[in-house]
Amino acid sequence: MMKAIELRKLTTEELKEKLKELKKKLMNLRFQNSIGALGKNSEIKETKRDIARILTILRERGIKL
Template sequence: MKANDVHAMSEDQLGDELAKLKKEQFNLRFQVATSQLENTSRVKQVRRDIARIKTIARQKAAQAKA
């Protein structure tokens, strides 16, 4: 997911996407624990996407207050 795509989302869409990624991260952790994970790089991608969404959501909230 690109930062430009995240910037274009509304706050509600950001929350939905964050929930989806958290659920995927949870499932990936289980796959790692049971040695069923095939694409190990997906764990890193999801973690970074979560951080990107949280950062941009915080920036939008700060702009709304200012």
């Protein structure tokens, strides 16, 4: 889980790259959950929140996705 303060220190390009990584991670977590191999269900929730934090920061900066 990343804190908003840490994310604000990153450049816009780094944030976009992190967003791509987190979306891939979320897809993999959902797949693992569907086959019953996911250990911590809270990991999905944390990943979704990290994605939301990044999107919020990008919107604050006025960046088009």
